[in-house]
Amino acid sequence: MAISLKINGEKHQVDADPDTPLLWAIRDHLDMTGTKFGCGIASCGACTVHLNGQAVRSCVLPISVIGDQEITTIEGLSSREGKAIQAAWDELAVVQCGYCQSGQIMSATALLENNASPNDADIDAALSGNICRCSTYTRIRAAVKHASQTISVKEV
Ligand code: FES
Ligand code: FES
Missing domain, CATH: 1.10.150.120 ([2Fe-2S]-binding domain)
Known part of the structure; x- marks a missing residue:
């Protein structure tokens, strides 16, 4: 299923299960590997990205709940x-x-x-x-x- 994500100011289509954590959409589907996997259970912070400017753990955030919210990764950190x-x-x-x-x-x-x-x-x-x-x-x-x-x- 194709899910639309807005990352670093650009729209991307990710063909993945809706339960896929954002971390894997970023790393495996979109080849942005600056965001790291550490624990997978929101306990280490290695996977931190911004969602509408707030720090969130992308390893536990399903891509189905993101909608039009703005995602920023380390690759697009330009504020x-x-x-x-x-x-x-x-x-x-x-x-x-x-x-x-x-x-x-x-x-x-x-x-x-x-x-x-x-x-x-x-x-x-x-x-x-x-x-x-x-x-x-x-x-x-x-x-x-x-x-x-x-x-x-x-x-x-
Ligand atoms: S990988 Fe450890 S908090 Fe996400
Ligand atoms: S884990 Fe090596 S710099 Fe933080």
Whole structure:
């Protein structure tokens, strides 16, 4: 069954069972492999994408319930906050093995889009569902703050 999805501003047709999780539509049907599989049960955050700007776990989101909602993946992350987060990740060399990082970046961007100046507690709350086996949490927190400051400096 063909299901229409709007991803990164473009319409795609996915010929798959309606119960197919969005993660597999993105990765296997549309070859966008930046979004990762970790646990498949919404417990690790590796598969995080945005649905209408909110961070969601694509491994447990059936494509049948999405409708016209806007999906953003790491490949299409181009908002001001998304660019600032990615630049901060580079500048502070956040990444270790990298496996969890697209999910971390998607959650961090959703946080900044909703809260321009997050404190430590805000960052911990927003990213608590994103697990990093390399334990890059200290650098992630610093990079979120750096991105926030970069945006506020540009606004002055
Ligand atoms: S793969 Fe989706 S939360 Fe782990
Ligand atoms: S950078 Fe390796 S799991 Fe997070």
